[in-house]
Amino acid sequence: MDFENENKVIVIGGESVAPGQNKLLKISIDRLPTGTLIDIPVYVFNSKNPGPILLIQAGLHGDEINGIETVRRMLTDKLFAIDKGTIIAVPILNIFGFIHFSREVPDGKDVNRSFPGTRKGSLASRIAYHYLNEIMHQIDVAIDLHTGGGQRHNFPQIRYTQEDDFSAELANVFNAPFTFSSKLIKGSFRNAAYLMSKPTVVFEAGESMRFDDFSITAGINGILRILQHFGMVKSTIKNREELKKTIHLDKRKWLRAPTAGMFIPKVLNGSQIQKGAILGSVSDIYGKKTKLIKAPEDGYIICINHQAVVNQGDALFHIGAILN
Incomplete structure (x- = not known):
């Protein structure tokens, strides 16, 4: 330029x-x-x-x-x-x-x-x-x-x-x-x-x-x-x-709350993740039901929602991945 x-x-x-x-x-x-x-x-x-x-x-x-x-x-x-x-x-x-x-x-x-x-x-x-x-x-x-x-x-x-x-x-x-x-x-x-x-x-x-x-x-x-x-x-x-080189992401996806309840993340922001890894959970307030949120593919966590009480469909994790 x-x-x-x-x-x-x-x-x-x-x-x-x-x-x-x-x-x-x-x-x-x-x-x-x-x-x-x-x-x-x-x-x-x-x-x-x-x-x-x-x-x-x-x-x-x-x-x-x-x-x-x-x-x-x-x-x-x-x-x-x-x-x-x-x-x-x-x-x-x-x-x-x-x-x-x-x-x-x-x-x-x-x-x-x-x-x-x-x-x-x-x-x-x-x-x-x-x-x-x-x-x-x-x-x-x-x-x-x-x-x-x-x-x-x-x-x-x-x-x-x-x-x-x-x-x-x-x-x-x-x-x-x-x-x-x-x-x-x-x-x-x-x-x-x-x-x-x-x-x-x-x-x-x-x-x-x-x-x-x-x-x-x-x-x-x-x-x-x-x-x-x-x-x-x-x-x-x-x-x-x-310096550590930047990681180029080819695609991104939001993982949303499968149900309403209390959201507990179990990974750190910026972490590298593997397919099937447990990223967090959403539980009802009575301690009877818990739904786990699992990584759909290998990638990285680039955003975490810090809202503790969530509704079904709320964006919880933004993940990025590199195409092979």
């Missing part, structure tokens, strides 16, 4: 960031019912030297705090001190969801199903519209940080768009424990980016409203590997050759 031979002036919210400047900017979105103005904070680190314009964003779902903490730590530790190119870092995209401890905005709509959005639409649609028009047309590539939702804990995994070879390359560089392609979803940020020819990877790790240091560290190291890949920062972590 070719980049400009000189860095551009970044313009967001009517403010400019020239090459060699770093600024905290804001995109005004709306007001709370109290009249308090809500802004999306946007950090811009614009080097004097030419290179890619990389967007690193978190909090598209307001309750997915691991990604927010990942960006915060990188800001605090000054890990965005770059030698070339530009970083646009957005710690919290969905401010409304964040302050309400919610995935969605107050009207229940999902910003990550609202792209490209409209200027006079719903709150989620307007957030998507302003974000796309203020930021997305200026970037070259993007890293979107997420967690599992609804007490589902995702073992660190990087997802890319199968139709986009450059996103697959970025996923390999990121080198999360698991890597796989996932389908584009209409209205998602990644779909909008793909339609704009902006290669994007999605890092999923941990669960909503719960910090997981292993996931946060994996996210920081993955981002640093991409920055090093582009020559934007000096090497600060082990070379990829010294």
Whole structure:
């Protein structure tokens, strides 16, 4: 992928960031019912030297705090001190969801199903519209940080768009424990980016409203590997050759609760499993009936639902497998 031979002036919210400047900017979105103005904070680190314009964003779902903490730590530790190119870092995209401890905005709509959005639409649609028009047309590539939702804990995994070879390359560089392609979803940020020819990877790790240091560290190291890949920062972590290689998964499947009851997992997230292995159980509250959940094939556990009381059909384990 070719980049400009000189860095551009970044313009967001009517403010400019020239090459060699770093600024905290804001995109005004709306007001709370109290009249308090809500802004999306946007950090811009614009080097004097030419290179890619990389967007690193978190909090598209307001309750997915691991990604927010990942960006915060990188800001605090000054890990965005770059030698070339530009970083646009957005710690919290969905401010409304964040302050309400919610995935969605107050009207229940999902910003990550609202792209490209409209200027006079719903709150989620307007957030998507302003974000796309203020930021997305200026970037070259993007890293979107997420967690599992609804007490589902995702073992660190990087997802890319199968139709986009450059996103697959970025996923390999990121080198999360698991890597796989996932389908584009209409209205998602990644779909909008793909339609704009902006290669994007999605890092999923941990669960909503719960910090997981292993996931946060994996996210920081993955981002640093991409920055090093582009020559934007000096090497600060082990070379990829010294690290355990990511596991490429060819297919995935959810295992669901065979009945309602108390769910007890019996394996660790990220574990390798063999066909027929007992992964967990669902029991009635009277101790009379227990149904075992067994692995349908060899593979890996990439997500576990931490909900203790489940209904029949609830997703319990997400497993990934490698085709022979």
